[in-house]
Amino acid sequence: MSKVMIMDHPLIQHKIGLIRKVDTGSKDFRQMIGEIAMLMCYEATRDLKLQDVEITTPICTTTVKELQGKKLAIVPILRAGLGMVDGMLTMIPAAKVGHIGLYRDPETLNPVEYYCKLPADCSEREVFVVDPMLATGGSSVAALQMLKDKGVNNIRFMCIIAAPEGLKKMQEAHPDVDVYIGAMDDHLNDHGYIVPGLGDAGDRIFGTK
Ligand SMILES: O=P(O)(O)OC[C@H]1O[C@H](OP(=O)(O)OP(=O)(O)O)[C@H](O)[C@@H]1O
Ligand SMILES: O=c1cc[nH]c(=O)[nH]1
Numbered sequence: 001m002s003k004v005m006i007m008d009h010p011l012i013q014h015k016i017g018l019i020r021k022v023d024t025g026s027k028d029f030r031q032m033i034g035e036i037a038m039l040m041c042y043e044a045t046r047d048l049k050l051q052d053v054e055i056t057t058p059i060c061t062t063t064v065k066e067l068q069g070k071k072l073a074i075v076p077i078l079r080a081g082l083g084m085v086d087g088m089l090t091m092i093p094a095a096k097v098g099h100i101g102l103y104r105d106p107e108t109l110n111p112v113e114y115y116c117k118l119p120a121d122c123s124e125r126e127v128f129v130v131d132p133m134l135a136t137g138g139s140s141v142a143a144l145q146m147l148k149d150k151g152v153n154n155i156r157f158m159c160i161i162a163a164p165e166g167l168k169k170m171q172e173a174h175p176d177v178d179v180y181i182g183a184m185d186d187h188l189n190d191h192g193y194i195v196p197g198l199g200d201a202g203d204r205i206f207g208t209k
C-alpha cells in the first residue's frame, strides 16, 4: 500500500487556513497556493535518493551528495494544478513539466480529458502529479492512469486539500502511488465539493467566477 503523508508543518497549516477564507481574493489565493506547493515539495522530497560524488573545492577534493538518477518531472492537472507549478519549480528548478488537461463534468462529476503533453523521457523520471483538490478522486485517478498508459510508473501525487472519499478511491486504483496531502477534510457535499474545503480552486486561482 502507498504511503500517505498529511502535512503537519505549521506554515503549511497557517497558509491553508488563509486560502479557505471566502474573502481571500485571487491575487493572495494564487500566491499562497504557490507558497504551499513549495513547502509541500520540500516535505515530499525528503526521501529522494542521494549518491556520493567526488568534487574539487577551491581548497581540496572532497565527497559531496547529489540526487541519484534522472531528474524529476512535475505534471499539473489543468487548470488548478498550474497554480502549484512555480512553487515546485522554486524547489526543483531543473524539473521538466508535463501537462494533463482534465475537467470534472459538473453533472456527472466524471473527469473529461482534453490535453496531455509530457516530457519525452517521462517514463524514466520520478513524476510529481499536482492538483490542489482531491474530491471524488475521479480526476486524479484518471490522470495517473493516463501517465501509466504512457509507461510512467514512478509517480507521487500531491494535493493541498483531500476528501476521505477521494483518498480511498486513489488508494484502491493506484496503491503504488505515494500521496502527499496538505489537509484532510471531512466529506463531500451533494455537489461533490469538499467540506469545509475552499470552493473551486481553479476559479479562485484564475478569477473566473
Ligand atoms: O476529485 P474530483 O472529484 O475529480 O475533483 C477534483 C478536480 O476538480 C477540480 O478541477 P476542475 O474540474 O474544477 O477543473 P479546473 O481545474 O479547470 O477548474 C480540481 O482542480 C481537480 O482537478
Ligand atoms: O471542492 C472542490 C471539489 C472539486 N474541485 C474543486 O476545485 N473544489
Ligand SMILES: [Mg+2]
Pocket: 080, 200, 201, 202, 203
Ligand atoms: Mg475548477
